[in-house]
Amino acid sequence: MFELVIKNGMVVDALNKLFSPCCIGISGGKIAAISIEDIRGEQVIDAAGMVVSPGFIDIHMHEDPLREKNGMKEIEENIFNSMALMGVTTCVGGNCGMGMPDLEGYLTAIDNFGLPVNFATFLPYTTLREKIGGTNNYLANTSDENEKLKELLRAGMAAGAVGLSFGLEYIPGCPTNELIEMAKVVGEFPGRLVAAHYRSDAGGGIESIKELSYISWVADVPMQISHIGSCTAFGMMRKGLETVDQARKLGIDIMADCYPYAAFCTYIGSAVFDEGCFARWGTDYSSIEPAEGKYKGSPCSRETFEYLRVREPNTLVVAHVLNKDEVLEALAHPLVMVGSDGLLNGRKGHPRASGAFPRVFAHYVRELKGLSLMEAILKMTLMPAQRLGLKTKGQLTLGNDADISIFDPDKIVDKATYTDPVAPPEGIAYVLVNGKMVVADGQLTGVKPGKTLRF
Numbered sequence: 001m002f003e004l005v006i007k008n009g010m011v012v013d014a015l016n017k018l019f020s021p022c023c024i025g026i027s028g029g030k031i032a033a034i035s036i037e038d039i040r041g042e043q044v045i046d047a048a049g050m051v052v053s054p055g056f057i058d059i060h061m062h063e064d065p066l067r068e069k070n071g072m073k074e075i076e077e078n079i080f081n082s083m084a085l086m087g088v089t090t091c092v093g094g095n096c097g098m099g100m101p102d103l104e105g106y107l108t109a110i111d112n113f114g115l116p117v118n119f120a121t122f123l124p125y126t127t128l129r130e131k132i133g134g135t136n137n138y139l140a141n142t143s144d145e146n147e148k149l150k151e152l153l154r155a156g157m158a159a160g161a162v163g164l165s166f167g168l169e170y171i172p173g174c175p176t177n178e179l180i181e182m183a184k185v186v187g188e189f190p191g192r193l194v195a196a197h198y199r200s201d202a203g204g205g206i207e208s209i210k211e212l213s214y215i216s217w218v219a220d221v222p223m224q225i226s227h228i229g230s231c232t233a234f235g236m237m238r239k240g241l242e243t244v245d246q247a248r249k250l251g252i253d254i255m256a257d258c259y260p261y262a263a264f265c266t267y268i269g270s271a272v273f274d275e276g277c278f279a280r281w282g283t284d285y286s287s288i289e290p291a292e293g294k295y296k297g298s299p300c301s302r303e304t305f306e307y308l309r310v311r312e313p314n315t316l317v318v319a320h321v322l323n324k325d326e327v328l329e330a331l332a333h334p335l336v337m338v339g340s341d342g343l344l345n346g347r348k349g350h351p352r353a354s355g356a357f358p359r360v361f362a363h364y365v366r367e368l369k370g371l372s373l374m375e376a377i378l379k380m381t382l383m384p385a386q387r388l389g390l391k392t393k394g395q396l397t398l399g400n401d402a403d404i405s406i407f408d409p410d411k412i413v414d415k416a417t418y419t420d421p422v423a424p425p426e427g428i429a430y431v432l433v434n435g436k437m438v439v440a441d442g443q444l445t446g447v448k449p450g451k452t453l454r455f
């Protein structure tokens, strides 16, 4: 008798790339049985007509901040709930160089309060730079500053970070040598990763991918290119992917993630929107849509763009500047996995935070037929698990963590939009994290069995 049994579904066998009609028994948070014979459970999920998949792993998202409220530290769960509702069971924050300055404090807060999903984090490099007083993103560090950063980095890696994240487009003054020095410190911790939001996009995208390959090669660390869609889906995706392929052929461990939208999202005050950006993208102010504040939802004019950039630089804006065909080209590439890049400011932001994973199925698998169902699943499960070194996740095998997403492959669909970025998807019936139901009948249950992952 198992605590929970899932019956009648098509179970994903990720290693053999097959769907198999079997039952799964769960006890103690682990997969305790996989059987073609009927098995009995205290609780039973009837998954008839549904896919029983390893829980999705989001290798690239941005966590909800830790806030002080009435003297207590608390995490207001916005994106973490969105993650669970879209079938993500493990997510990785601290990306693009931005994140929590105190890794240990953040992970301990999660351990105390709990989350619906498992959580791991990169050490965010821009945040570390700010922590030692380096607030000018247009300047290189002094060697003293670099030494201080390496100490912080070693401490953070020892405290369990999955790796280091760079947000090079946000710190234009940071020279390649500084990045190599830091990446070498990551290399002192085997299995850890460097994730990098490239230095420039569009016309600068190919050179940026080459720079990341070079850092990876010199420092001898695995390199994860963040959201490659918004780097080269401007007419140079084929060349971008070829550049990644060529680096792999030279033995460089480089891969990428991508979110399934033709628009990116970030803070309007950031260096991304410095002089020359519209010329690079071949667009104008009207391609920028504020995701919050008094101009929310309407295209920018020169006046509103400049006003927000100077007066309200922390406004999240959506930039409709990517070619959607090239986003699909990236997603279909064998070295590219799905990552949401979800970022919510409260409940405002880009719909990818609540829609990225279901959208891959609805839009790129069913509608455009650019990926098979199995390919899409692997890019959300086994592939990121292997990339992160999560040995007990990403596939439904005996003894593995019971992180499971159960969805209808004909009905799964994203509902989040630019006007309602937190609308939950449809077609995802159950989500289990460590054997406990965090989503049942498409609704959050309020249970918080998520664990922090320390590497």
Ligand SMILES: [Zn+2]
Pocket (backbone or CB within 6 Å): 095, 096, 167, 197, 226, 227
């Ligand atoms: Zn980024």
